[in-house]
Amino acid sequence: MKNELIKKILLPLLVFVLIIQVWSGISTIVDDFPTPSDTYVAAFGGVTSDGDEFVGVLSDPFYVENQDVKGIFWQILESLKRVFSGFILAILVGVPLGLLIGMSKNAQYAFDPFIQIFKPVSPLAWLPLLLFIFQDINMTAISTIFITSIWPIIINTALGVKSVSEDYMNVAKVLRFSPLEKIIQIILPVSVPYIFTGMRLSLGIAWLVIVAAEMLTGGIGIGFWIWDEYNNLNYHNIIIGIIVVGLIGYLLDLMMGKIANYFDYTKKGRA
Template sequence: MTITQSAAPTPAPRPRVNVRAPLQSLGFFLLGLGLLTLVYVLLSTLRSDLPKLGEIGAALYTLFRDPWYNRGPNDQGILNLLYSSLQRVFSGFALGALVAIPLGVVMGSVPGFRKALDPIVQLLRPVSPLAWFPIGLVLFKSAEPATVFIIFITALWPTVINTAFGVSGVPQDFKNVARVFQFTPTQYIFRVLMPYALPHIVTGLRISFGIAWMVIVAAEMLSGKSGIGFYVWDAWNALNLPNVVSAILIIGVTGFLFDRLFNVLEKKVSYV
């Protein structure tokens, strides 16, 4: 009797790593950065009062040579100032999300609430966040909480609108399945409604954070508190344009990094 030895199983081929797409994205990013640099070089050549690239580079080197020093409220390193601004933004942004998401769920789920609340949202949404600063001062008697209040107002509307849109778009088939399985309201919210609406919610949060990061600069100029916005205003008052442009670059890079993080989160929760 001959015993035939079975052949060893062929190992599954390893999935090929697609490096082409990331390299293309990096290439387009560098291309855009190069075009922006070229435009600025042309502008600084035409306008002698704009700082040259060398002056901006020297200013950035000085700022990051000792970025964490703290010699008082009006004399801090650039990363200390950036950290102060981020603290205010995240405080207002988190409070806004805590209010906006449940409000958007109610508006998207109950047509009567949507009809009653949508005019209020559309009435208040176009108001500039800075217009709320005096109201914040009246309510809180201090510039610090008034600044957080502005961010809170800013973070509300995009998240409310996107959440309501996502919730109202739940397909009828999903609702029928929940009805067949006799889901309780809590089960329906957390097993059907929220998973379906989550990509829209994250999109609203992404938009809200981007707007909040823009507003914090102007809010700190108004409040006179330490932060990256206060630094821009202080540098302008000192006629230090290289520092102004350097701060603009730091603000832009920070906003870009957080936007990329939200973009990754959007892809993680997307069901498409």
């Protein structure tokens, strides 16, 4: 157990050192590419190797200059609002639709071709059409997240319904359960782990999509902030933005993973 803990700490540190070395190598080859040390200064403040003084992006994340110029905290908060708005809509539509597809062969035959067609479509393909329809940045981003993140919820919910034992369904027939009683007392308890797995995948896709969506739609948000920093040639901040996006994505996945594990009765049984 102790050796495993050491490995969990030591091995990521070795990979981190390797990444820093590769990063430093790239900065010596590519002109004006930010070094790790200069990026650290840009993040937390100080003086760069060129003698320039920086107020770090992360040392003052809450500043507000005007409606359009805000610190990185507000950019992240705006992105998270859009992500969870689209994600919640995907849950409200995806779970009932997944239950219907899982319970009904006719529903499966009706919806499956369209799920398979639209599931692989890139969010960037939806953006121009949705922007034309809504003429609004927020609604475009939210609807793009909804459309692209709903598929894992539908598919995993339907898979959860199909995993219900035939014996349970026979008991429901003997007891003459109504369709609603069958869903609440038989199907949902078995399907919940699958549903939360779908939600975990969906949230990851939603966070992935928002960066690309905001880069094209503009406004306030971490995606637009990264693109704006590129236009201003602030390459340090692009790297900071990438790291921040990755860390938040990791935390969101960790959160949904914990929730999914909590509702997974199979893991509780093994424990």
